[in-house]
Amino acid sequence: AQSVTQLDSQVPVFEEAPVELRCNYSSSVSVYLFWYVQYPNQGLQLLLKYLSGSTLVKGINGFEAEFNKSQTSFDLRKPSVHISDTAEYFCAVSDVSSNYGNQFYFGTGTSLTVIP
Amino acid sequence: SQTIHQWPATLVQPVGSPLSLECTVEGTSNPNLYWYRQAAGRGLQLLFYSVGIGQISSEVPQNLSASRPQDRQFILSSKKLLLSDSGFYLCALQKRDEETQYFGPGTRLLVL
Numbered sequence: 391a392q393s394v395t396q397l398d399s400q401v402p403v404f405e406e407a408p409v410e411l412r413c414n415y416s417s418s419v420s421v422y423l424f425w426y427v428q429y430p431n432q433g434l435q436l437l438l439k440y441l442s443g444s445t446l447v448k449g450i451n452g453f454e455a456e457f458n459k460s461q462t463s464f465d466l467r468k469p470s471v472h473i474s475d476t477a478e479y480f481c482a483v484s485d486v487s488s489n490y491g492n493q494f495y496f497g498t499g500t501s502l503t504v505i506p
Numbered sequence: 507s508q509t510i511h512q513w514p515a516t517l518v519q520p521v522g523s524p525l526s527l528e529c530t531v532e533g534t535s536n537p538n539l540y541w542y543r544q545a546a547g548r549g550l551q552l553l554f555y556s557v558g559i560g561q562i563s564s565e566v567p568q569n570l571s572a573s574r575p576q577d578r579q580f581i582l583s584s585k586k587l588l589l590s591d592s593g594f595y596l597c598a599l600q601k602r603d604e605e606t607q608y609f610g611p612g613t614r615l616l617v618l
Binding site for chain 1: 510512548549550552555594596598605606607608609610611612614
C-alpha cells in the first residue's frame with residue numbers, strides 16, 4: 391500500500407506571492423498522481439493530474455505540478471496566489487499496478503491561507 | 507460529464523439513532539463508487555467501495571454499512587450512530603475507463 395505525505399499542514403502566504411505545496415509518496419512503482427482542492431463545506435475538485443508523459447503538468451486556476459520519480463514527489467506550485475485560492479489541498483496517489491485497480495491514497499491535506 | 511448528488515447536505519442526529527445517506531450519480535454507467543469520511547482537520551478515510559450492484563468492499567471495521575441497490579445509487583447506513591461517526595461524508599465515482607476519482611458535494615453529519 392502507498393502512503394502519501396503532505397509535509398505542511400498549514401501554509402500562510404501573502405496575496406500575489408508564489409506558493410509551493412509539497413507531496414511525497416512512499417512507493418516507486420508506477421503511479422498516477424493527483425491534486426485536489428476543497429473549499430469549505432464542499433467536495434473535492436480535481437486541480438490536475440499526472441498519468442504519463444511530461445513531468446510538468448498544468449491544471450486549473452493557474453496551478454501546476456512537477457512529478458519527480460527519483461524523489462517520489464509531486465509538488466504543487468502557483469506563481470501568484472489570489473484570495474480565492476484559500477482552501478484545503480489534497481495530494482492523492484493511485485497505483486497503476488494495484489490489485490484493487492482503483493484504490494486512491496490521500497495525504498492529510500494542506501490548508502492554504504492567502505493573506506491580503 | 508458525470509454528476510454526483512448527495513442527500514442530505516447536512517444532518518444532525520442523536521447518538522444511537524439510525525443513519526441513511528444517499529449518493530446518486532448521473533452521466534455514466536457501471537462506475538466504481540466510493541464512500542469516504544473526512545473528520546474535522548483530517549484527511550480522507552476510505553470506508554467502502556463498490557464495483558457493481560450488490561458488490562461492497564469494506565476498508566475499515568465500524569458500525570457503518572453500505573449498499574448498492576442500483577447501478578447509480580450508493581447508500582451509507584448505520585443502525586446506531588456513535589459520537590465518533592461525526593464528520594463530512596463524501597461519495598466519489600470512477601469511470602471504468604478512466605483513472606480519476608470525482609467527488610460529490612458531501613454530507614455534513616453531526617452526532618450529538
